[in-house]
Amino acid sequence: MSFTNHLETEILDHVFAGNAYTAPSTLYLGLYTATPDDTGGGTELSGSGYVRQAMAMTVSGNTASNSAAEEFATATGSWGTITHVGVFDASSGGNLLAYGALTASKAIATGDVFRIPAGDLDITLN
Numbered sequence: 272m273s274f275t276n277h278l279e280t281e282i283l284d285h286v287f288a289g290n291a292y293t294a295p296s297t298l299y300l301g302l303y304t305a306t307p308d309d310t311g312g313g314t315e316l317s318g319s320g321y322v323r324q325a326m327a328m329t330v331s332g333n334t335a336s337n338s339a340a341e342e343f344a345t346a347t348g349s350w351g352t353i354t355h356v357g358v359f360d361a362s363s364g365g366n367l368l369a370y371g372a373l374t375a376s377k378a379i380a381t382g383d384v385f386r387i388p389a390g391d392l393d394i395t396l397n
Contacts, residue, residue: 272358272371272394276309295360298368299323300341300392302385303355307370313355319348319381323362328394337392343385350379356392369394 274282285292301323307313322344329338357370371394379385 272356272369273309274369275307275311275367277311277366278368279309295368297362298326298328299359299362299365300326300337300387301357301359301367302343302350302353303357303370304351304353306355306372307357307367311367313357313370315357316350316353319346319350320344321346321350323359325362326358326392333396335394336390337387338389340389341387341392346379346381346383346385348381350383350385352376352378353385356387358394 281292284290302316302321303313304316305314307315324341324343326341327338328335353373354376355370355372358368359365360368377385
């Protein structure tokens with residue numbers, strides 16, 4: 272996953288300028304049908320029962336991973352093909368912090384449930 276310009280600026284400002292960064296109390300996972308980038312963008316899902324999911328991460332070494340399975344509500348209509356995920360600091364609106372492509376895109380039809388098993392969403396700093 273890649274950090275967005277927003278998060279990169281917050282980290283640099285915190286580490287090198289001494290300005291406090293307050294981490295969000297809750298992180299939210301969002302789904303995309305078009306690629307986001309460092310400035311945000313992309314096409315996040317909306318409608319048909321979709322809402323961002325609250326998530327928790329654990330850190331080991333230089334990798335943060337989802338500590339529990341992330342399961343979205345049953346799609347009440349077609350969500351299209353999910354290609355990317357994003358981590359946000361709010362349940363709606365807010366700031367995109369990090370984003371990445373799925374290993375394999377997934378088409379979500381009416382009645383489908385999108386899941387990411389615990390430990391399968393990794394953010395690594397090199």
